[in-house]
Amino acid sequence: MTRTRWAVLGPGVISGDFATGLRSSHLGVLHAVGSSAPERAAAFAAEHGAAASGAYDEILAREDVDAVYIGTVHTTHSALAIRALEAGKAVLCEKPITPTAAETDLVLAAAARSGRPFVEAFKQRFGPFADLLRGLIADRELGEPLSLVAGFGYDQSPRTGRAFDPALAGGAILDVGCYPASLAIEVATVSGRGGLPAAFGDVSAEWVNGVDADTTAHLTIGDLAVELRTAVIREMPGAAVLHCADGDIVMPDAWGSRTESPSSLILRRGAEERVVTVPVVQPMGAEADAVSLALAEGRVEAPEMTWADSAAIARLCTGWLDAARRP
CATH class of the missing domain: 3.40.50.720 (NAD(P)-binding Rossmann-like Domain)
Incomplete structure (x- = not known):
């Protein structure tokens, strides 16, 4: 080739x-x-x-x-x-x-x-970890996905630069909150809820220098309940938990880094836990x-x-930002 x-x-x-x-x-x-x-x-x-x-x-x-x-x-x-x-x-x-x-x-x-x-x-979304996760969801390994909690945040100091510049579309949601938003859309798509719009409930936000600096959103995509968290003014684990009808899929490191893809997740059924590990790849x-x-x-x-997922992520992040701006 x-x-x-x-x-x-x-x-x-x-x-x-x-x-x-x-x-x-x-x-x-x-x-x-x-x-x-x-x-x-x-x-x-x-x-x-x-x-x-x-x-x-x-x-x-x-x-x-x-x-x-x-x-x-x-x-x-x-x-x-x-x-x-x-x-x-x-x-x-x-x-x-x-x-x-x-x-x-x-x-x-x-x-x-x-x-x-x-x-x-x-x-x-690329590599063995992503393939494993999509397979677990599609095959209903732990039953129907019911809810997702996912977050990604870091503490940037001083509060300057691109992430704190409204003219450059700074802020937490577009910088790192889009990762948990992407996961929410991926779960919805793979579990058969793709194409459904996100309906926002409670959204809290702290604004710094004109950008969304710390925000949490509760929303639904069809009957999938989602809680998203992101920040550029405090560290938070890059973790996610997908609650399913028969147990949980726990992702302690859901996003990996720019040099290594995530390598493991935990399948939890009641008190029983099983760690599944896959090879690491260079994600970029x-x-x-x-x-x-x-x-x-x-x-x-x-x-x-897919383009459909990209469009859905953009709609979710735009809706999240709009809700965060409301008093």
């Missing part, structure tokens, strides 16, 4: 992690780097061994680029993704695709018009390979992260 020639758009920290992860990819290689500041692109290319660099449009015009990874700030994803799709490139876009459901719909429509693969980079390399497979097989979506 021909290796996918990747370009990174936006030579920032997370793009550096992607470039490192791409070395573990089976199907892709870093070939080019694009930036609004070509000198930054050149420095990143030299650091990570890419053959070419330049401004965004220069990189998108290259015939020797098959796919692009978008690792810029949230507010720039939409324009870059649409430009890349219209240039005939496959796209792996860092989460969230955009800050709003409406804008995300525009990107997905552009992907449909282009006929090129488009995947949102929720890294925890795994999501890149999902795009490469889609390219090779003539598909526009990756089954691990």
